[in-house]
Amino acid sequence: MRLKLIADDTTFDFFKRWRVWLGISALMVVIGFASFLIQGLNFGIDFRGGTTVRTESTQAVDVGAYRGALDPLGLGDVSITEVFDPTFGPDENVAMIRIQAQDEAEAVKAETIAKVQDALRGVAPDIKFVSVESVGPKVSGELIQTAILAVGLAILAVLVYIWLRFEWQFALGAVAALVHDVVLTIGIFSELQIRFDLAIIAALLTIVGYSLNDTVVVFDRVRENLRKYKQKDLKEVLNLSINETMSRTLMTSITTLLALISLYVLGGDVIRGFVFAMIWGIVVGTYSSIFVASTILLWLGVKRDWSKPTNTSGNQFADIDA
Amino acid sequence: MLQIDTWKRVLIWLVCIGGLVLALPNAFYTRVEQSNDARAAIELRGETPELTAAAGQWPGWMPSSLVNLGLDLRGGAHLLAEVRVSDVYAARMDAMWPEIRNALRDARGTVGTIRKQPSKPDEIRVKISQPEGMSRALELVRGLARPIQTLTGAGSNDIEVRGEGDEIVVTLSEAERLATDDRTVRQALEIVRRRIDEVGTREPTIQRQGADRILIQVPGIGSASELKEIIGTTAQLTFNPVVSRGTDANARVGVGEKLAPSLDQEGVFYTIESAPVVTGEELVDAQPAFDQNGRPAVNFRFNTSGARKFGDYTRDNVGAPFAITLDGEVISAPVIQSHIPGGSGIITGNFTVEESTNLAVLLRAGALPAGLEFLEERTIGPELGQDSIDAGKVATVVAFVAVLGFMWASYGLFGIFANIALVVNVGLLFGLLSVIGATLTLPGIAGIVLTVGMAVDANVLIFERIREELKTAKGPARAIELGYEKALSAILDANITTFITAVILFAMGSGPVRGFAITLGLGILTSVFTAIFVTRLLVVTWFERRRPKTIEV
Numbered sequence: 001m002r003l004k005l006i007a008d009d010t011t012f013d014f015f016k017r018w019r020v021w022l023g024i025s026a027l028m029v030v031i032g033f034a035s036f037l038i039q040g041l042n043f044g045i046d047f048r049g050g051t052t053v054r055t056e057s058t059q060a061v062d063v064g065a066y067r068g069a070l071d072p073l074g075l076g077d078v079s080i081t082e083v084f085d086p087t088f089g090p091d092e093n094v095a096m097i098r099i100q101a102q103d104e105a106e107a108v109k110a111e112t113i114a115k116v117q118d119a120l121r122g123v124a125p126d127i128k129f130v131s132v133e134s135v136g137p138k139v140s141g142e143l144i145q146t147a148i149l150a151v152g153l154a155i156l157a158v159l160v161y162i163w164l165r166f167e168w169q170f171a172l173g174a175v176a177a178l179v180h181d182v183v184l185t186i187g188i189f190s191e192l193q194i195r196f197d198l199a200i201i202a203a204l205l206t207i208v209g210y211s212l213n214d215t216v217v218v219f220d221r222v223r224e225n226l227r228k229y230k231q232k233d234l235k236e237v238l239n240l241s242i243n244e245t246m247s248r249t250l251m252t253s254i255t256t257l258l259a260l261i262s263l264y265v266l267g268g269d270v271i272r273g274f275v276f277a278m279i280w281g282i283v284v285g286t287y288s289s290i291f292v293a294s295t296i297l298l299w300l301g302v303k304r305d306w307s308k309p310t311n312t313s314g315n316q317f318a319d320i321d322a
Numbered sequence: 323m324l325q326i327d328t329w330k331r332v333l334i335w336l337v338c339i340g341g342l343v344l345a346l347p348n349a350f351y352t353r354v355e356q357s358n359d360a361r362a363a364i365e366l367r368g369e370t371p372e373l374t375a376a377a378g379q380w381p382g383w384m385p386s387s388l389v390n391l392g393l394d395l396r397g398g399a400h401l402l403a404e405v406r407v408s409d410v411y412a413a414r415m416d417a418m419w420p421e422i423r424n425a426l427r428d429a430r431g432t433v434g435t436i437r438k439q440p441s442k443p444d445e446i447r448v449k450i451s452q453p454e455g456m457s458r459a460l461e462l463v464r465g466l467a468r469p470i471q472t473l474t475g476a477g478s479n480d481i482e483v484r485g486e487g488d489e490i491v492v493t494l495s496e497a498e499r500l501a502t503d504d505r506t507v508r509q510a511l512e513i514v515r516r517r518i519d520e521v522g523t524r525e526p527t528i529q530r531q532g533a534d535r536i537l538i539q540v541p542g543i544g545s546a547s548e549l550k551e552i553i554g555t556t557a558q559l560t561f562n563p564v565v566s567r568g569t570d571a572n573a574r575v576g577v578g579e580k581l582a583p584s585l586d587q588e589g590v591f592y593t594i595e596s597a598p599v600v601t602g603e604e605l606v607d608a609q610p611a612f613d614q615n616g617r618p619a620v621n622f623r624f625n626t627s628g629a630r631k632f633g634d635y636t637r638d639n640v641g642a643p644f645a646i647t648l649d650g651e652v653i654s655a656p657v658i659q660s661h662i663p664g665g666s667g668i669i670t671g672n673f674t675v676e677e678s679t680n681l682a683v684l685l686r687a688g689a690l691p692a693g694l695e696f697l698e699e700r701t702i703g704p705e706l707g708q709d710s711i712d713a714g715k716v717a718t719v720v721a722f723v724a725v726l727g728f729m730w731a732s733y734g735l736f737g738i739f740a741n742i743a744l745v746v747n748v749g750l751l752f753g754l755l756s757v758i759g760a761t762l763t764l765p766g767i768a769g770i771v772l773t774v775g776m777a778v779d780a781n782v783l784i785f786e787r788i789r790e791e792l793k794t795a796k797g798p799a800r801a802i803e804l805g806y807e808k809a810l811s812a813i814l815d816a817n818i819t820t821f822i823t824a825v826i827l828f829a830m831g832s833g834p835v836r837g838f839a840i841t842l843g844l845g846i847l848t849s850v851f852t853a854i855f856v857t858r859l860l861v862v863t864w865f866e867r868r869r870p871k872t873i874e875v
Contacts, residue, residue: 002874003731008789054706087713107402107699110547130703132545139402139697150830154823161822165815199765202835205827206772206842209820213776216819217783220812248786252779255728259721259775263768266720268713270394270706271764278772 005250010243014290015235015298021291022299029180032187041190044197047144049101049137051108053116054083057124058091066095069119075112076100085269094130094269101137108134147201151182154208162212166219169300174215177293181211181284185277199274207281210256214249214289221245222294226302234302238294253286326862334855338746341848344385344753353379354386387756390525391541392763392837395711397704398541399549402697405510405534407503409692411494412443414502418466418481418492419446425462426450433459439489446492453488460485463492470497507534509691514538514553516687521552535697546699556649556693557684559602561632562594564643564655585651586672592652594645599635604628608685610678611668618678619670622685629665637661648681714767721771722748729778733785736875739860740781743852747777750848751841760844763837773845779816780853783809789875798873802865806858813850821846 045052055061061082070078077100088094097120102112113132120127135143155178163171182204189196221241229237257279264275347354360376380386393400419438426436426448434451441447450459460483467479480498484491494502507530514536515528527539543549565579569589575581578597584590604625611621624632635644636658645655646669653671673681726744729737751773755762788805796804824843831839865873 002734003728005732008793056705087709107696110550113547128703128705129701130706131701133700133702134546134698136697138404146830150826153830154826157822157826158819161819198831198835199838202765202827202831202838205823206838209823209842210776212819212823213779213816216815217812220815224808244790245786247789248779248782251732251782251786252776255725255778255782256772256775258724258728259771262720262724263717263771266713266717267768267771268710270710271768274765274768278768 005254006247008247010246012239012243012246014239014242015295018291018295018298022295025180025288025292028187029183032183032190035187035190036183039190039193041186041196042193044195045098045133045135045140046198047140047147047196049135049140051099051101051113051132051134053097053099053113053129054131055095055097055120055124055127056130057093057095057127059093059124059126061093061095062123063095065123066097066120069123070097070116073115073119075102075116083269085272087266087268101135101140103136107136107139143198147198150201151204151208154205155179155182158208158212162216162219166223167302169297169302170219170223172300173293173296174212174219176296177215177285177288178208178211180288180292181207181281184284185281188280189277194273194276197273199271200277203274203277203281206278207285210278210282211285211288214252214285215293217248218242218245218289218294219297222297235298238298242290242294249286249289253282256282326859331859334859337851338750338856341750341753342746344387344756345749345751347380347384347386347388348752348756350380351388354388358386358388385756387759389752389755390759390761391707391711392761392766392834393539393541393700393707394702394764394834395707395714395762395767396541397702397707398539399543399546400698400700400702401538401546401549401553402531402699403514403536403538403553403694404697405507405536406693406695407506407534408444410502410506411499414494415444415446415492421466422446422448422463422490422492425466426459429455429458429462433462441491444493446490448490448492449488450490451488456485456488456490459490463490470495470501503534506691507536510694511536513688513690517552517683520683520687536694542704544701546701550696550699551680552683554694554696555684556690557602557681557687558649558689559605559685560598560647561600561635562596562598562645562647563635563639564645565593565595567592567643567655582645582647582650582652584655585648585653592645592655594647594652599644600624600628600632602685602689604631605685608682610675610682613668613670617670618673618675619668620673620678620682620685621668622666624665626665629663632665632667633661633663637663710764710767714764718767718771718774721774725774725778729781733875735864736785736788736861739857739864740778740785740853742860743781743857744774744777746856747845747848747852748774750852751845754844754848755841760840761837762841763834765834765838766841769838769841769845773841773849776820777845777849777852780809780813780849781857783812783816784853784857785875792873792875798870799865801873802861806854810854813853817846817850 063080063082066080067078070080079098081096083094083096085094097116099116102108113134117129155175158178159171159175162174185204185207188194189200218241221244222238225237225241229240232240260275260279260282264272264279267275356376357378357380360373361382364373364377423436423438426433432452432455434455436451437449439447439449450456463483467481467483470478470480478495478497480495482493482495511528511530518526518528518538518540525541527537529537531537538549538553540549562582565576568591571581571583571591573581573591573593575593578595579593580596582592582594584592604627606623606625608620608622611619613619640658640660643655643657645652647653653669656670669681722744726741729740729744731737733740748770751770754760784805787809788801791801791804791808792798821843824839824846827839828836828843
């Protein structure tokens with residue numbers, strides 16, 4: 001007896017309310033973007049400069065006492081948060097302390113760290129400093145630029161690749177879906193104020209890769225069906241293609257989510273934000289490859305007559321494979 | 323129909339077995355690591371019974387490459403330092419001044435008297451009393467310029483000279499600055515490497531990043547501050563004649579003299595001659611030691627020319643004090659008791675044992691050509707790294723089991739084929755990572771977990787396609803063949819696009835992010851290989867044996 005996620009022959013009409021879906025997506029993108037503009041991201045030290053100290057103690061973390069010990073040092077903006085995680089032992093009490101950048105270029109002075117450590121030892125004598133990370137504002141500025149460049153380049157490279165392999169309408173649809181996914185991911189990080197650091201950029205690029213993966217599989221089938229059913233109109237072909245690939249889309253999303261959820265729960269708090277971004281991205285990416293990428297393709301239309309090759313954009317590479 | 327050449331079958335199995343054998347050492351990580359360390363030690367220092375026993379823990383004929391663990395998994399210190407390349411400009415200009423002075427002094431008749439004006443450290447300004455002689459003066463100073471001997475700077479000179487009113491301004495040319503910067507950073511890199519080697523930690527990473535930066539990663543070291551103490555000190559040691567000793571921080575000093583504060587006596591300042599008698603560059607050895615009173619000190623020895631200079635100076639100046647200065651601060655200023663001919667001596671000061679040991683290391687390794695500024699520093703405790711490894715292991719195993727179970731439930735026998743391929747896939751991935759000596763980071767583990775989830779995608783595409791082809795009732799063999807054929811373009815397009823993003827991540831990222839890009843990228847390669855070749859081989863082999871009339875996917 002096989003586990004079936006979905007009936008063999010589905011005939012959902014994905015475009016009956018396409019305006020509604022596209023509208024919802026557009027609204028979400030606007031909300032995400034607005035949240036980013038108004039609230040801003042909770043940048044980690046990678047992007048903003050500063051120092052984070054991760055402490056561990058057998059005594060319960062008393063945020064007030066920690067703050068009391070650090071305030072007299074006059075370090076400017078200091079944030080202290082207790083970290084909870086199911087993987088911690090019973091007397092493992094972890095806190096993250098973030099201190100704003102103290103200098104213009106230099107990461108941090110050894111004396112500053114020593115002062116912070118001494119002050120905290122006064123509160124919890126057995127405290128251990130399991131990690132101390134510090135990034136100077138000079139580097140953090142560059143890291144932001146590199147990150148934006150990386151995401152931009154990835155999107156551009158993909159645009160070109162799909163344009164070469166399919167047609168420009170497909171490329172635009174795919175890229176619209178990508179931008180949708182990236183904006184929504186940034187939006188949720190801004191809305192929930194989850195710490196946004198360098199690893200999240202890696203997650204964003206993975207989302208770009210995954211979302212594309214999904215979109216390309218659907219588009220590949222669309223391309224095939226367009227040749228097979230020359231009489232059917234585009235909407236029917238798109239619906240047919242999405243229905244045919246539905247089972248695969250769900251299977252892959254579920255295996256990937258299974259893997260990621262186990263990492264989310266068991267992988268420790270250090271990479272939880274990173275894994276969260278990917279889980280979110282996969283859910284959004286699966287949705288967008290159907291409701292954004294394909295809808296935009298429907299909206300833009302596709303050249304149907306494959307028998308007469310023309311010199312219009314980019315389909316000369318489209319026939320290299322089986 | 324379903325044909326695979328024998329040589330292809332053999333090749334596919336060989337690749338799989340090869341990959342798994344290469345991955346095997348990682349399953350016995352600690353044992354192989356100890357064995358590798360012991361072998362390296364035997365190579366260096368010869369055999370001892372303990373080392374031989376340690377080396378014997380892993381057979382020598384087996385592959386022994388391991389996946390490197392990144393700092394976030396092993397613990398250690400990471401520093402990104404910027405070399406203050408402009409420090410060197412000032413030294414170059416200082417060295418230039420006597421030459422310019424001599425050249426202009428010889429032409430006193432036309433240019434008049436000359437006087438050095440206050441200026442920025444990277445230029446020299448000279449005022450001449452007869453502005454009419456400016457053209458002659460410029461000509462003379464330009465005559466001091468030397469052509470640059472580099473590929474990029476060919477055809478240009480090392481200095482630029484221009485006149486401003488009655489002042490001559492000398493600066494380094496752009497080409498010379500570039501050449502100097504490059505030299506400075508390379509020297510700094512070499513000195514940092516020597517200092518870290520002196521301390522003797524395992525597998526440090528020291529590499530140049532961009533034009534003027536150095537990335538230093540040392541696993542196993544307690545904190546980045548500790549590391550900074552070793553590499554952050556410039557350690558320019560000089561021996562200068564002392565003119566006078568005082569307590570005035572703003573004391574006036576004569577030409578060719580400078581004021582240097584005492585290192586350990588607050589408020590004490592020495593007036594010393596700027597030109598050193600000998601510098602640390604002429605040291606051949608420095609060792610931590612104790613003086614006759616049992617206090618920590620550093621023994622040093624000069625090379626031949628340094629020993630001669632030092633000997634001559636001490637012979638001629640018995641009874642006069644001289645200063646031992648480190649980075650512009652006076653460590654001590656002893657009085658010369660007698661002629662010191664042997665070229666060796668001892669530096670005493672208020673040292674702790676640790677400080678004298680560090681100073682000896684710094685003096686042995688040599689001075690940095692310019693100061694370092696630390697832009698980024700990270701210390702990760704080994705416990706945190708171990709916690710991450712443990713959590714990563716559990717998560718990977720659970721993810722693996724979940725995906726395997728799900729595939730089996732969905733595709734039955736074909737699911738098992740895909741699962742075998744998945745196991746081979748992760749084995750191949752580890753094998754590849756070990757062979758290229760890649761570094762596994764925490765995001766890298768996430769990359770592996772993601773690969774586990776996504777690797778089945780190619781198989782899912784194929785199986786779904788076979789299901790579809792079965793519906794049109796062409797018979798199982800034809801359906802399988804068509805399934806592979808038609809799914810191929812989707813598999814390739816989907817994986818190439820993901821691979822593009824992995825490459826971009828690798829190129830733009832650093833550290834942990836790069837680790838993620840490596841596992842993601844290699845994971846794509848291995849998963850495409852296993853899906854297209856390994857599962858297909860399994861399916862075909864099974865089909866040939868059983869020849870089923872119908873198949874259920």
